[in-house]
Amino acid sequence: MxxxxxxxxxxxxxxxxxxxxxxxxxxxxxxxxxxxxxxxxxxxxxxxxxxxxxxxxxxxxxxxxxxxxxxxxxxxxxxxxxxxxxxxxxxxxxxxxxxxxxxxxxxxxxxxxxIVPLGYQQIGSRYFYVENIERKNRADAERFCRQKRGHLAAFQNLEEFNAVKALSRREAKYWLGLTDEENEGHFVSATGKVGSYMQWHGGQPDNYHGLQHCVTLDKGLMDDLECSYPTNFICQLGDQM
Ligand SMILES: [Ca+2]
Structure with missing residues (x-):
């Protein structure tokens, strides 16, 4: 031909x-x-x-x-x-x-x-996706969120944090967008921005054994954890934080 x-x-x-x-x-x-x-x-x-x-x-x-x-x-x-x-x-x-x-x-x-991708729920003026079934390491979870036109979630205020927390299971851990991989102790969102709302467990973040650089939502509060650990995760639509 x-x-x-x-x-x-x-x-x-x-x-x-x-x-x-x-x-x-x-x-x-x-x-x-x-x-x-x-x-x-x-x-x-x-x-x-x-x-x-x-x-x-x-x-x-x-x-x-x-x-x-x-x-x-x-x-x-x-x-x-x-x-x-x-x-x-x-x-x-x-x-x-x-x-x-x-x-x-x-x-x-x-x-x-x-059009808001399937699975996102509106909270205030923003949208969040809570993955309660699949577990991924932090990098794969961020990749998943990007495919849904977002990032791992960071919160702007207490109201957002409480509303998303209410959609999560208490017995599960969830990756959020916060990490201090680049600069220990300075947590930034998945889009590299500072200033998101944080509410830590007592004694956290502790960077246990110097290996914990990624933030999870765990039993309603935040904890730093090894980024390779597979957990559920929470995405936000867009990159506002
Ligand atoms: Ca920790």
Whole structure:
């Protein structure tokens, strides 16, 4: 199929150029420029090219036969006209199709930006997703949240913290977005921002054995834990913190 496409492009462009020497071949890479649709639409012209090439092969040289030369010249002019008309039609169709695709892409972008992904619950003006079943290490949990257009959660105030806590199971641990992996004792959110609301267990964060750099919600309060530990987790929509 690829050989057919390449042969077609070469033949079509050669003949187009032969018929109008001032013309420039507009198809520099037909398979990429218009794909199978274009090639299927132009296939009849490819057959015509083959026929003209066969006629040329029979004549070898037309210097001694002006009738054959005139006939070939007319065939080439006719072919050139058909070729231009069909190309114009194809490019008009492609242009219209591309505009429709662009419109659909804009609609899809709007939907992605404005529809809240499944599973998020609104708390105040923000949205949180509490994963009560799956357990992941902190990095995988953050990756999961990003796929849901968010991050591991950080809280702006006590009201958010209490509302999300009410959606969690007391016997489970949940990754939050806070970590001091970069700078011990300085906790930042998953988006690298400081200033989120924190409410620690007594004696926490203790960075036990120097290995605990990621924050969990554990029995209603916060504790630092080893980031590789698999726990449930809580996402927030967007990156406000
Ligand atoms: Ca700890």
């Amino acid at each position: 690829l050989k057919l496409e390449v042969n077609f492009v070469i033949a079509a462009c050669l003949l187009f150029g032969m018929a109008r020497s001032e013309s420039v071949c507009v198809l520099t890479n037909a398979p990429l420029q218009c794909g199978s649709f274009c090639l299927a639409a132009l296939h009849p012209l490819y057959d015509k090219v083959q026929q003209i090439q066969a006629d040329l092969a029979k004549t070898h040289c037309c210097n001694n036969d002006t009738n054959i030369c005139e006939d070939l010249r007319k065939q080439l002019l006719d072919f050139n006209q058909d070729f231009r008309q069909q190309l114009n039609g194809i490019f008009a169709t492609l242009s219209e199709t591309l505009m429709r695709v662009k419109g659909l892409e804009e609609n899809l972008e709007w939907i992605n930006q404005n």
